[in-house]
Amino acid sequence: MDNTMKLEFLSKSANEGFARAAVAAFISQLDPTLEELADIKTAVSEAVTNAIVHGYGHSAGKITLSCTLTEEKKAVITVEDAGRGIEDISSAVQPLYTKSDDSERSGMGFTVMETFMDSMEVRSHPGAGTTIILTKQITGGSDAC
Numbered sequence: 001m002d003n004t005m006k007l008e009f010l011s012k013s014a015n016e017g018f019a020r021a022a023v024a025a026f027i028s029q030l031d032p033t034l035e036e037l038a039d040i041k042t043a044v045s046e047a048v049t050n051a052i053v054h055g056y057g058h059s060a061g062k063i064t065l066s067c068t069l070t071e072e073k074k075a076v077i078t079v080e081d082a083g084r085g086i087e088d089i090s091s092a093v094q095p096l097y098t099k100s101d102d103s104e105r106s107g108m109g110f111t112v113m114e115t116f117m118d119s120m121e122v123r124s125h126p127g128a129g130t131t132i133i134l135t136k137q138i139t140g141g142s143d144a145c
Helices: 015-030 034-055 109-116
Strands: 003-010 062-069 074-081 119-125 129-137
Touching: 003 015, 015 034, 015 062, 015 074, 034 062, 034 074, 034 109, 034 129, 109 119, 109 129
Parallel strands: none
Antiparallel strands: 003 062, 062 074, 074 129, 119 129
16 A cells, blocks of 8 residues: 655745755655665755746745655655746756856756656646656665555
8 A cells, every 4th residue: 555645835045955854754665775765865956946937936835745665675765846837847847047147047957856756747738837756766675554
């Protein structure tokens, strides 16, 4: 039987660490390798940071984080915001693409997510928010679920 958790939190940068820790704790029941866990935490950080910075532009909003663990030891993580949305997803997922005026933004968030996860899907509608679905097959550890 699949197992699912869902959290909702404010779009504050301090909550990025909370999101990483929550997903890591939940996924630990699949006994992932340290590398798998680090990959997932990095991808979740990028997705949540994108929601905060690009979805809401540092204004108040809610982020919904959910994670489903399947009997096949697959983790499916969804990060949703109701922010600005993305006008051109195909451009936004390209390396180095950014519309941010912040010189510290490298435009590599989606590339990092794709690199560390088995799959990434981006759904977005301008003015209605963005949903990022990240999937990772857990290979390490035992069969406990």
